[in-house]
Amino acid sequence: MVDKPSHDKECHRKQSMSPSRRRFLLSTGAIGAAGLAGCASNSGGDGGGAGVAPEDIDLSEINPDGPIGAGPTGAEPQSPSTLDMSDEQIQSARDEDITVSVVFQYLQSDWVRLVRRGLQTQFVNLEVDVEGVYGVDFDAAQQVDLLETLASKSDQLDAVIVYPVDPDASVEPIRQLRADGVEVIIITNTPPDLVHGEDFAGMVTVDNYGLGLVAGRLLREMVGEGKVGMIEQEPQLYVIDERERAVREVLSEAEGIEMVSNSFNEASETFDLTQNLLTANPDTAGLWSPWASPPANEAVSAISDSGRDDFIHVTVDLNQQQAAIMAEQGVTKGIGVGGPFVIGENLVKMTAHAILGNETPPYVGIGARAVIRPNLLEMYEDVLREDPPESVTEHFE
Numbered sequence: 001m002v003d004k005p006s007h008d009k010e011c012h013r014k015q016s017m018s019p020s021r022r023r024f025l026l027s028t029g030a031i032g033a034a035g036l037a038g039c040a041s042n043s044g045g046d047g048g049g050a051g052v053a054p055e056d057i058d059l060s061e062i063n064p065d066g067p068i069g070a071g072p073t074g075a076e077p078q079s080p081s082t083l084d085m086s087d088e089q090i091q092s093a094r095d096e097d098i099t100v101s102v103v104f105q106y107l108q109s110d111w112v113r114l115v116r117r118g119l120q121t122q123f124v125n126l127e128v129d130v131e132g133v134y135g136v137d138f139d140a141a142q143q144v145d146l147l148e149t150l151a152s153k154s155d156q157l158d159a160v161i162v163y164p165v166d167p168d169a170s171v172e173p174i175r176q177l178r179a180d181g182v183e184v185i186i187i188t189n190t191p192p193d194l195v196h197g198e199d200f201a202g203m204v205t206v207d208n209y210g211l212g213l214v215a216g217r218l219l220r221e222m223v224g225e226g227k228v229g230m231i232e233q234e235p236q237l238y239v240i241d242e243r244e245r246a247v248r249e250v251l252s253e254a255e256g257i258e259m260v261s262n263s264f265n266e267a268s269e270t271f272d273l274t275q276n277l278l279t280a281n282p283d284t285a286g287l288w289s290p291w292a293s294p295p296a297n298e299a300v301s302a303i304s305d306s307g308r309d310d311f312i313h314v315t316v317d318l319n320q321q322q323a324a325i326m327a328e329q330g331v332t333k334g335i336g337v338g339g340p341f342v343i344g345e346n347l348v349k350m351t352a353h354a355i356l357g358n359e360t361p362p363y364v365g366i367g368a369r370a371v372i373r374p375n376l377l378e379m380y381e382d383v384l385r386e387d388p389p390e391s392v393t394e395h396f397e
Helices: 006-015 019-028 033-037 087-095 109-126 141-151 173-177 208-223 238-252 267-279 292-305 321-328 340-355 373-384 389-395
Strands: 099-105 129-135 159-162 183-187 204-205 224-235 256-263 284-288 312-316 332-337 365-368 368-373
Touching: 006 368, 033 256, 087 109, 087 389, 099 109, 099 292, 109 129, 109 292, 109 332, 109 340, 129 256, 129 284, 141 173, 141 312, 173 183, 183 340, 204 340, 208 224, 208 284, 208 332, 224 238, 224 365, 238 256, 238 340, 238 368, 256 368, 267 292, 267 389, 292 312, 292 332, 321 332, 321 373, 332 373, 340 365, 340 373, 368 373
Parallel strands: 099 129, 099 159, 159 183, 183 204, 204 365, 224 256, 224 284, 284 312, 312 332
Antiparallel strands: 332 368
16 A cells, blocks of 8 residues: 555544534634645545544534423423333333324334334333324425314324324314324324413423534534535424424534525425525535425435535434435445434323323433444434444455
């Protein structure tokens, strides 16, 4: 193997500093900005510079200390430990012969698949019967009709776990369920007009602001300086709005970073939007997409078609495709993750507490964490609750 020139060694030394150390030396003049910008980052794209390589990221400066973002009604997040159940409570829940229905916004995503696995674990543990699991493809009218149908057979249900698509349209059918004696437990998107303790028992979700914070910090550190793209979702949705808000706050406060964006109405538009963004801004060094499947998968395909192997892509939510790209040192360099499996578990625990008449918090939040290649295998097992496939592990042998 040929030794690197001394200039490259010096660049690596500068880039491998922790982010705070690097910024401190820049601010004091101990390292000139021009000196850092002249180093070739092994993770940067055209127009970017002075970025930190993924293996040199200090995750203690990336990960927030627990959930920090408020819920859609302004409620502060409570720890999942508030829903822990004693052996006596578990047996009491089993004795209740609980029957629930689950209404998701969408079924064809890895996030929903993992939430469902967490739900099923606790359904089995607490011996809960499931009337049905539904998806409405983000169709608010379809969801309203479904909730009204469930309310009409409330004598067969104890609870409905629901992800409201339209916070306004879902208020009345949720109130009707409660009027008919059905407990309502919300996934992620609490309608602001609902009153905790009267209209619903509580909400469980990941800290979506934290997810955006993690993703924004990763992108900022790895790009260093230059133009950064954002793929945003046009329909207003608390989950995505919180992520976008955090990413924008991080990047707008970073010196030397310029933001450009495109927005989709349908996630399937992400490929074309990404290509359009890169065509209009060929000097873009990095890109954020709002969740893994399909937006991140589509964005990566568009980046690949553009021939930008030097690009930095950061997203939210871990799936097998993005993990494989990260493992083979492709363009996805960082991912913000919560715990969808843990969300599912705690939704059922909250359901049981509500039916037992126990006090439940308005918002239980699951903290956000960063995934980069050095911790990918560990985080894959922790988040997805399964062993990484060969498409991931083969790149670590």
